[in-house]
Amino acid sequence: MTIIVLDSNENSREVIKSYLEELGYEDDVKEFSDYSAGITFVKSLEMPPIVFVDISDESLIKQIENLRLLTDKIAVTSTDYSTDTIVKAMRMGAREFLPKPVLKNDLKHVVEMFSKPESEREVSASKIITVYSNKGGIGKTTIATNLAAELAKATHDKVALVDLNLQLGDISTFLNLTPSFDVAYVIKNLINKKEGTLLNAFEKYKDSRLYVLSDPNYIEQSESITPQQIESLFKVLKKSFPYIVVDMSSNIDPNSLKILDCSDLILFTTIVNIPAIRNAQRCLNLFKSRHYPNDKVKIVINRFMENDEISSDDIETALSEKIYWKIPNNYFSIMESINKGLTVSEVNANSNITNSFRNLASKISDDIVEASIIKYRI
Ligand SMILES: Nc1ncnc2c1ncn2[C@@H]1O[C@H](COP(=O)(O)OP(=O)(O)OP(=O)(O)O)[C@@H](O)[C@H]1O
Ligand SMILES: [Mg+2]
CATH class of the missing domain: 3.40.50.300 (P-loop containing nucleotide triphosphate hydrolases)
Incomplete structure (x- = not known):
């Protein structure tokens, strides 16, 4: 299962990457600061990956719609966790919302949940x-x-x-x-x-x-x-x-x-x-x-x-x-x-x-x- 991290902030990419490594996913993670490069990479994959996409900047919300055509395993991260933003992101097709700074346990929960076959999900x-x-x-x-x-x-x-x-x-x-x-x-x-x-x-x-x-x-x-x-x-x-x-x-x-x-x-x-x-x-x-x-x-x-x-x-x-x-x-x-x-x-x-x-x-x-x-x- 490939895990993609789309985040223009280097520091938060590093944090997410290091947690995922600690959780044993070091070989599966790919990170991108440039969203269109990330989406092009997702298109090239045979299996839909798990994507963590940062939408702290509100204009990035529309990227979820593009990603949704390629995978349904989308988790959004954001420093803005107003109900309005969360609802918008979910409506666009995100499945999970993780407030920033992201916690290791939340990441673990999301990756494990997305890794299960659809029929075994919650x-x-x-x-x-x-x-x-x-x-x-x-x-x-x-x-x-x-x-x-x-x-x-x-x-x-x-x-x-x-x-x-x-x-x-x-x-x-x-x-x-x-x-x-x-x-x-x-x-x-x-x-x-x-x-x-x-x-x-x-x-x-x-x-x-x-x-x-x-x-x-x-x-x-x-x-x-x-x-x-x-x-x-x-x-x-x-x-x-x-x-x-x-x-x-x-x-x-x-x-x-x-x-x-x-x-x-x-x-x-x-x-x-x-x-x-x-x-x-x-x-x-x-x-x-x-x-x-x-x-x-x-x-x-x-x-x-x-x-x-x-x-x-x-x-x-x-x-x-x-x-x-x-x-x-x-x-x-x-x-x-x-x-x-x-x-x-x-x-x-x-x-x-x-x-x-x-x-x-x-x-x-x-x-x-x-x-x-x-x-x-x-
Ligand atoms: N909002 C509405 N405005 C105008 N007419 C309506 C409206 N909603 C339903 N109707 C009319 O009511 C009729 C009955 O609707 P419907 O078959 O959906 O009811 P039902 O509760 O499913 O009935 P049943 O108990 O027989 O299953 C429809 O044929 C339609 O003409
Ligand atoms: Mg009826």
């Missing part, structure tokens, strides 16, 4: 984001599909979109896909297989980083799926996908509870009317009784309209929760996208609803990055 970094409502027809599939597509763009990472609405799944229709495999097939055949085989069971959405796993074709196949199998499916998916977006049914049954329990983030979706909000209250009580951590459940209002008779304040008071996100009502864009089997950004790149999904994806990925920053001594 699965805790992977997040299951589930769009849920205990009422049907609220917009779960619309949100899950468009959010997943935008997350793949915003994070430059692989995103799985999994249809766990096992009997009435719509994702393949929403994206006009004819998948060869489905959730039932993966559960039965692939759970113990290798990553490559698993990825083949997904339908890649066009030229994106979005991978779709559809619901089973036959109702009998979905009836035999158990909560234990769903848990094992998630374990396998977490090894391959940094983000897993889940669409599901509005039923509360053992499979649904397992999906909700396993989720890292639940986007609990409601619309603005009294019956929907009453149902939301009941469901939030259920989540409380299951002792979900405070930041696991976020309230999303779909089909939001300014000047609605029921105000956002009223909703927050009724639910005793802050609203996390509001998605505007835009019937025509949504219907056009569903009818054409495209994402809303593909049919209407500049509409208010496309912006809403794009900004929601950025907010979620930023929140996840911010939560992970506490891993380091900042």
Whole structure:
């Protein structure tokens, strides 16, 4: 495994190099003060290297994007460890952030982590984001599909979109896909297989980083799926996908509870009317009784309209929760996208609803990055 150090400061290059030597990597390290020479060297390598790239000077952040095309093992070092800088770097494709002066232990952790095969990497970094409502027809599939597509763009990472609405799944229709495999097939055949085989069971959405796993074709196949199998499916998916977006049914049954329990983030979706909000209250009580951590459940209002008779304040008071996100009502864009089997950004790149999904994806990925920053001594 080659380790590249890109840093224009001679002193910090020396420090990193000497630590890496002490850790036994002396034959693997190459250092560059000139970034373009370093990137040219990375291009010449057969295997993607680990790269430590210094971005203390803010203008260097864009180099991450160039490197990201060549390797996904990028760790950023910087004297500036403001949340803003870290989030920007992570968004560009850095995987790890090391505040300067770099500590030997942090370097050790990063090199060891990157040296593991992808399937053995820390699965805790992977997040299951589930769009849920205990009422049907609220917009779960619309949100899950468009959010997943935008997350793949915003994070430059692989995103799985999994249809766990096992009997009435719509994702393949929403994206006009004819998948060869489905959730039932993966559960039965692939759970113990290798990553490559698993990825083949997904339908890649066009030229994106979005991978779709559809619901089973036959109702009998979905009836035999158990909560234990769903848990094992998630374990396998977490090894391959940094983000897993889940669409599901509005039923509360053992499979649904397992999906909700396993989720890292639940986007609990409601619309603005009294019956929907009453149902939301009941469901939030259920989540409380299951002792979900405070930041696991976020309230999303779909089909939001300014000047609605029921105000956002009223909703927050009724639910005793802050609203996390509001998605505007835009019937025509949504219907056009569903009818054409495209994402809303593909049919209407500049509409208010496309912006809403794009900004929601950025907010979620930023929140996840911010939560992970506490891993380091900042
Ligand atoms: N933001 C929006 N603006 C306007 N219409 C919307 C919006 N979101 C969803 N819809 C409409 O609501 C309908 C139902 O959406 P969707 O199928 O995503 O809901 P669902 O919660 O997944 O339903 P089910 O419970 O049947 O799975 C869509 O056909 C679309 O017409
Ligand atoms: Mg649906």
